[in-house]
Amino acid sequence: MPEPGLSPLQSSLPTAAAHFGTHVLARAAAPADTAPAAGAGRAVVATPPRPDPGWIPRGPTGLGTAALSLARREDVPATPEPTAPAPVEGRPIPGLYFHPVPEPDPVRADEVSRRIKSWALDEVQLYPDDWEGEFDGFSVGRYMVACHPDAPTVEHLMLATRLMVAENAVDDCYCENHGGSPVGLGGRLLLAHTALDPLHTTKEYQQQWAESLHADAPRRAYRSAMEYFVGQATPSQADRFRHDMARLHMGYLAEAAWTETDYVPEVWEYLAMRQFNNFRPCPTITDTVGGYELPADLHAQPAMQRVLALAGNATTIVNDLYSYTKELATPGKHLNLPVVLAEREGVSDREGYLKAVEVHNDLMRDFEAEAAALAAACPVPTVLRFLKGVAVWVDGNHYWHQTNTYRYSLPDFW
Numbered sequence: 549m550p551e552p553g554l555s556p557l558q559s560s561l562p563t564a565a566a567h568f569g570t571h572v573l574a575r576a577a578a579p580a581d582t583a584p585a586a587g588a589g590r591a592v593v594a595t596p597p598r599p600d601p602g603w604i605p606r607g608p609t610g611l612g613t614a615a616l617s618l619a620r621r622e623d624v625p626a627t628p629e630p631t632a633p634a635p636v637e638g639r640p641i642p643g644l645y646f647h648p649v650p651e652p653d654p655v656r657a658d659e660v661s662r663r664i665k666s667w668a669l670d671e672v673q674l675y676p677d678d679w680e681g682e683f684d685g686f687s688v689g690r691y692m693v694a695c696h697p698d699a700p701t702v703e704h705l706m707l708a709t710r711l712m713v714a715e716n717a718v719d720d721c722y723c724e725n726h727g728g729s730p731v732g733l734g735g736r737l738l739l740a741h742t743a744l745d746p747l748h749t750t751k752e753y754q755q756q757w758a759e760s761l762h763a764d765a766p767r768r769a770y771r772s773a774m775e776y777f778v779g780q781a782t783p784s785q786a787d788r789f790r791h792d793m794a795r796l797h798m799g800y801l802a803e804a805a806w807t808e809t810d811y812v813p814e815v816w817e818y819l820a821m822r823q824f825n826n827f828r829p830c831p832t833i834t835d836t837v838g839g840y841e842l843p844a845d846l847h848a849q850p851a852m853q854r855v856l857a858l859a860g861n862a863t864t865i866v867n868d869l870y871s872y873t874k875e876l877a878t879p880g881k882h883l884n885l886p887v888v889l890a891e892r893e894g895v896s897d898r899e900g901y902l903k904a905v906e907v908h909n910d911l912m913r914d915f916e917a918e919a920a921a922l923a924a925a926c927p928v929p930t931v932l933r934f935l936k937g938v939a940v941w942v943d944g945n946h947y948w949h950q951t952n953t954y955r956y957s958l959p960d961f962w
């Protein structure tokens with residue numbers, strides 16, 4: 549049984565780590581530019597964050613071990629005075645089960661914001677001038693710093709940040725409101741997917757393909773972000789990511805097919821589509837961003853796959869809830885869980901929304917229970933750290949949605 553006040557994951561993971569006792573590597577000193585430690589508060593309602601419980605295995609310490617660790621200090625400019633954390637804006641959805649996170653380190657967030665803008669403008673020519681406000685309003689630096697508090701350096705954070713921006717560019721420009729359309733989407737996605745999973749063909753055609761990767765902003769972004777990622781990830785981490793992205797693209801295609809035929813899926817069908825059109829590619833790179841590797845066979849075990857699916861689903865329904873009013877305001881019917889519930893179960897918009905909150909909460913609780921069970925059954929340090937990384941990503945994702953008042957606002961249902 550979980551201790552009172554702790555989620556099942558919180559209470560079982562330290563136990564599992566303690567089981568490993570002397571095998572767990574000593575904690576490496578956190579770099580000066582790191583955000584608050586990964587032990588975010590894990591209570592149901594907003595409570596002050598807990599300190600790092602200290603059970604997350606870090607890199608080796610001691611004389612001569614610095615070269616073994618990716619967790620080096622880094623050249624992020626120090627602020628002369630400690631910067632007071634910005635107050636959290638935006639209110640959480642009433643009744644939503646979530647865990648508050650420590651305010652992301654503003655120095656890191658600013659540095660990631662600076663580097664990502666320079667990448668977007670100078671390296672991949674991502675957007676025209678008049679999209680700048682929207683790019684800034686996305687606040688991707690704060691997002692990624694909140695989701696990856698254990699990243700050893702800003703460059704590790706940049707791996708996740710470039711991919712996040714590229715993924716959103718593909719969604720916006722191919723599928724949604726920046727010129728996207730369901731018509732012809734399959735062809736566009738397939739060709740963009742080759743920026744992640746390269747074409748191997750004859751010399752004659754290889755060149756044309758290579759040039760195509762520079763033909764539009766989504767492909768330039770995918771190509772470049774993947775090049776950086778592959779430079780840091782192991783081959784199996786890169787392959788894991790490609791698999792998750794193929795899942796994502798399949799989800800986009802199902803959503804587009806339903807839009808084209810005006811089909812409103814049954815609730816379970818919608819949930820199946822949203823399991824693929826999903827944030828999953830983001831938490832599953834937590835080990836690469838953290839500078840370690842969850843071995844492929846441990847990632848592939850069915851219990852881990854279930855945990856990842858549940859985590860991805862909870863994070864994605866969070867998006868459906870926070871983006872509900874934004875999506876209502878777009879032309880045509882935008883599918884999200886509250887809309888599908890209201891239509892398919894014949895309830896009011898408000899009841900559909902409130903039921904979607906319950907679906908989310910059940911997914912979150914299942915995720916936490918399954919993660920705790922896996923941690924107890926397989927208390928390997930990389931498994932424990934990875935599970936923690938996924939849980940922290942889930943919490944950081946909620947934080948970003950709640951606080952991104954530029955992008956999201958809540959409906960008037962309470």
Ligand SMILES: CC(C)=CCC/C(C)=C(\C)COP(=O)(O)OP(=O)(O)O
Nearest residue numbers: 712715719825826827829864867871
């Ligand atoms: C970052 C990433 C892998 C995104 C893939 C899918 C995606 C864009 C989401 C899960 C977000 O959902 P949605 O398209 O509804 O986004 P907004 O509501 O427009 O923020």
Ligand SMILES: [Mg+2]
Nearest residue numbers: 867868871875
């Ligand atoms: Mg949405």
